[in-house]
Amino acid sequence: MNLEKPFFVLAPMEDVTDFVFREIVSKYLPKPSALFTEFTNVEALNSKGFDKTIQRFKFSKIQKPIVAQIWGIKPENYYKASKLIESLGFNGVDINMGCPDRKVMKIGACSALIENKNLAKEIIAATKEGVKNIPVSVKTRIGTKEIVTQDWISFLLEQKISTLTVHGRLAKDLSKFPANWSEIKKAVGIRDKISPNTIIIGNGDVSSYNDGLQKARDYKVDGLMIGRGIFSNPWAFEKDKKNHSIKERVELAIKHVNLFKKIYGESKSDILKKFLKMYIKDFPDASELRNLLMGGKTTHQMIEVLKNFKMKEDQEASLSQLV
Ligand SMILES: Cc1cc2nc3c(=O)[nH]c(=O)nc-3n(C[C@H](O)[C@H](O)[C@H](O)COP(=O)(O)O)c2cc1C
Numbered sequence: 001m002n003l004e005k006p007f008f009v010l011a012p013m014e015d016v017t018d019f020v021f022r023e024i025v026s027k028y029l030p031k032p033s034a035l036f037t038e039f040t041n042v043e044a045l046n047s048k049g050f051d052k053t054i055q056r057f058k059f060s061k062i063q064k065p066i067v068a069q070i071w072g073i074k075p076e077n078y079y080k081a082s083k084l085i086e087s088l089g090f091n092g093v094d095i096n097m098g099c100p101d102r103k104v105m106k107i108g109a110c111s112a113l114i115e116n117k118n119l120a121k122e123i124i125a126a127t128k129e130g131v132k133n134i135p136v137s138v139k140t141r142i143g144t145k146e147i148v149t150q151d152w153i154s155f156l157l158e159q160k161i162s163t164l165t166v167h168g169r170l171a172k173d174l175s176k177f178p179a180n181w182s183e184i185k186k187a188v189g190i191r192d193k194i195s196p197n198t199i200i201i202g203n204g205d206v207s208s209y210n211d212g213l214q215k216a217r218d219y220k221v222d223g224l225m226i227g228r229g230i231f232s233n234p235w236a237f238e239k240d241k242k243n244h245s246i247k248e249r250v251e252l253a254i255k256h257v258n259l260f261k262k263i264y265g266e267s268k269s270d271i272l273k274k275f276l277k278m279y280i281k282d283f284p285d286a287s288e289l290r291n292l293l294m295g296g297k298t299t300h301q302m303i304e305v306l307k308n309f310k311m312k313e314d315q316e317a318s319l320s321q322l323v
Pocket of ligand 1: 011012013014015016037038039069096098099139167175179203204205206225226227228229
């Protein structure tokens with residue numbers, strides 16, 4: 001993947017960057033330079049749960065370039081998973097060494113690997129061995145309980161990975177405190193000495209395209225990753241900031257619910273509420289509409305509420321033109 005710098009990517013987010021949202025982002029929102037899947041467990045891909053787990057790797061052409069993110073503890077499963085990922089047509093494989101979830105860390109995966117270099121090394125080597133032509137990257141944090149940027153980032157860069165995403169927080173801090181961008185800048189300096197060809201993506205509290213540009217200038221990263229910024233502003237990747245109309249927001253919500261229904265049916269419809277909160281905001285009647293939507297139990301009810309609102313808005317707009 002040869003992306004013009006500084007480039008912008010959408011962070012991998014469980015129950016957020018699924019097939020449906022990636023499709024919405026690719027078709028109807030300002031598209032970032034690359035997308036990631038949710039993190040997918042390599043052990044599950046190598047178990048009876050394969051059929052269910054592989055669904056997480058469904059993508060469409062317009063979602064490309066797309067990187068599959070994986071996690072787990074067994075190097076042999078990483079080898080098989082990365083082979084599979086390349087055969088499915090992904091543009092890259094990313095290893096999650098940053099998830100701070102307690103259950104995940106307890107089994108020695110994700111952020112716990114920051115304290116287990118031997119296994120981290122084996123995992124990276126096995127993942128690289130599984131692919132022929134696509135890059136292998138790592139996403140990590142600056143430590144678990146204390147900052148270990150110098151030691152940990154140097155170690156990762158010695159593994160000659162193609163890209164390294166540095167989330168400027170400790171695992172113990174989850175996302176509670178502001179990201180530490182001076183440590184991200186430190187990682188860039190380490191990269192310059194150890195592995196100049198590795199691309200560094202900075203992650204943590206990037207709120208918009210312009211904020212990202214400023215951070216690229218200040219901290220010298222090659223790319224910016226936006227996560228929760230998209231919750232407060234679905235147009236976070238927009239180069240020229242515009243106002244987005246109520247109609248646009250409601251239509252986006254309708255498109256999301258419709259596609260969600262098509263892909264998952266009624267299952268998981270609670271997940272939809274997070275997206276509805278994301279689209280239905282920043283206009284006068286937004287909270288009233290959101291409350292109505294939160295009461296909706298089925299996707300059908302949600303679509304009805306949204307369509308009725310849109311009709312009311314359209315009528316009011318045409319009446320105001322007559323006055
Ligand atoms: C709901 C949610 C789910 C997440 N799931 C993942 C994941 O599957 N893989 C991963 O590497 N990071 C995951 N993250 C972390 C984000 O990718 C990102 O590193 C973090 O939110 C910091 O970036 P931000 O400050 O821009 O949000 C998740 C974050 C959120 C809020």
